[in-house]
Amino acid sequence: DTAVSQTPKYLVTQMGNDKSIKCEQNLGHDTMYWYKQDSKKFLKIMFSYNNKELIINETVPNRFSPKSPDKAHLNLHINSLELGDSAVYFCASSRDGDNSPLHFGNGTRLTVT
Amino acid sequence: AQSVTQPDIHITVSEGASLELRCNYSYGATPYLFWYVQSPGQGLQLLLKYFSGDTLVQGIKGFEAEFKRSQSSFNLRKPSVHWSDAAEYFCAVGLTSGTYKYIFGTGTRLKVLA
Numbered sequence: 001d002t003a004v005s006q007t008p009k010y011l012v013t014q015m016g017n018d019k020s021i022k023c024e025q026n027l028g029h030d031t032m033y034w035y036k037q038d039s040k041k042f043l044k045i046m047f048s049y050n051n052k053e054l055i056i057n058e059t060v061p062n063r064f065s066p067k068s069p070d071k072a073h074l075n076l077h078i079n080s081l082e083l084g085d086s087a088v089y090f091c092a093s094s095r096d097g098d099n100s101p102l103h104f105g106n107g108t109r110l111t112v113t
Numbered sequence: 114a115q116s117v118t119q120p121d122i123h124i125t126v127s128e129g130a131s132l133e134l135r136c137n138y139s140y141g142a143t144p145y146l147f148w149y150v151q152s153p154g155q156g157l158q159l160l161l162k163y164f165s166g167d168t169l170v171q172g173i174k175g176f177e178a179e180f181k182r183s184q185s186s187f188n189l190r191k192p193s194v195h196w197s198d199a200a201e202y203f204c205a206v207g208l209t210s211g212t213y214k215y216i217f218g219t220g221t222r223l224k225v226l227a
Binding site: 048090102106107 | 162
């Protein structure tokens with residue numbers, strides 16, 4: 001299936017831990033994103049990579065570090081997790097240019113206890 | 114500043130009734146406009162998009178939306194709602210080409226009564 005897939009689907013961890021979320025797309029897209037959806041369903045862009053280069057880096061704590069080993073992968077590593085990091089994190093991808101639609105993964109629900 | 118407003122947080126309609134979800138945007142140029150649907154536990158799925166041309170656009174699942182420049186609106190409609198349409202709906206604006214920036218509204222949760 002052509003899609004954006006992210007793992008894990010659920011992640012429960014304690015404060016202070018370090019965790020990673022992985023994302024892969026097989027759509028041949030050049031741009032990948034990480035969005036955070038809070039408990040009120042508000043979606044906020046965190047990062048965007050185009051051809052492995054960081055192009056959007058919103059005001060996100062530097063505990064969050066994205067890594068793009070190649071165009072098809074964009075992983076998110078989070079250090080020293082805090083309670084406020086609990087949210088659903090969505091990976092997405094899009095074709096280059098002209099504001100092509102975003103294709104979303106199914107999300108990773110992160111719960112920090 | 115660019116923004117997207119979805120004035121209705123919750124909407125409840127009966128199955129078979131018509132539906133209109135409102136979306137207003139604030140952006141200096143002509144935006145690229147999108148509607149997405151999010152079912153529980155799922156990612157967002159594109160319903161339809163507007164870039165240019167005909168201001169009435171058709172999407173999947175029987176949805177349509179109309180771009181009205183004078184009102185800065187892009188409202189989503191469906192003539193007859195099905196129970197499976199119950200979900201969260203997001204309007205989004207794509208900013209100037211090449212910036213890869215999309216701004217999302219806060220969403221409208223649709224409940225469908227049998």
